């Protein structure tokens with residue numbers, strides 16, 4: 001008995017250390033083509049990556065440093081090709097942004113070629129559309145048919161968005177209820193709400209309550225600014241109270257700032273109202289279930305050297 005106790009005491013620091021290195025899935029990353037990449041400080045004045053090359057390297061390194069074993073990145077056609085070839089450690093799943101540069105035929109071919117793992121980030125707020133807009137219909141049909149998850153931006157965006165870069169942006173289109181018609185039209189469609197609704201966090205939870213296959217990622221509500229951080233904390237407290245934490249997934253939305261990956265993990269870990277098991281579910285288990293990872297992949301993610 002004494003010997004067992006001694007071994008437990010000796011092992012404690014090792015196990016604690018291993019616990020720190022538990023795997024993480026980030027459901028919300030971005031890559032950019034060079035002509036769309038503008039270096040700029042974040043809202044706290046910290047610099048972004050300075051080029052697309054540096055952006056990939058710093059994002060990938062932040063994933064390694066924080067044991068982010070898998071990340072879904074939203075991409076255009078150009079930026080996706082770049083990141084796919086550089087993904088030497090198989091850490092990335094490709095998300096396809098709003099299909100401006102696709103046709104449904106090309107999209108289906110890409111799905112068949114294994115080049116589309118997620119359809120998104122779809123920016124309903126930025127383009128002023130609902131998910132049941134006819135523009136999305138052929139893509140949603142294919143996603144439902146092939147089991148491709150759909151990732152939709154919810155909540156608002158940066159200050160002055162309608163005047164600076166998104167003339168059709170209106171906050172009402174960031175409401176998760178803008179997805180509801182499409183959810184009913186495509187009853188097998190797998191969907192997650194990026195940013196967990198942000199200012200519409202209660203609507204996000206209500207939608208998730210009605211449509212029990214809908215998940216949420218945390219995105220900017222873990223780091224970008226005090227206002228989304230407030231919504232994020234309230235969302236998590238209510239999700240816990242309502243028994244819905246098992247459909248909440250970690251996402252950083254690192255955009256041009258790879259340091260946001262670590263900031264977001266730290267913010268989540270700072271919530272003392274979450275248990276260790278709940279944090280594990282949010283950081284890994286819920287996303288593994290949502291993405292339907294097989295047992296071998298999950299086991300490989302739990303290897304110490306990941």
Ligand SMILES: [Zn+2]
Pocket residue numbers: 028030121194219253
């Ligand atoms: Zn995003």
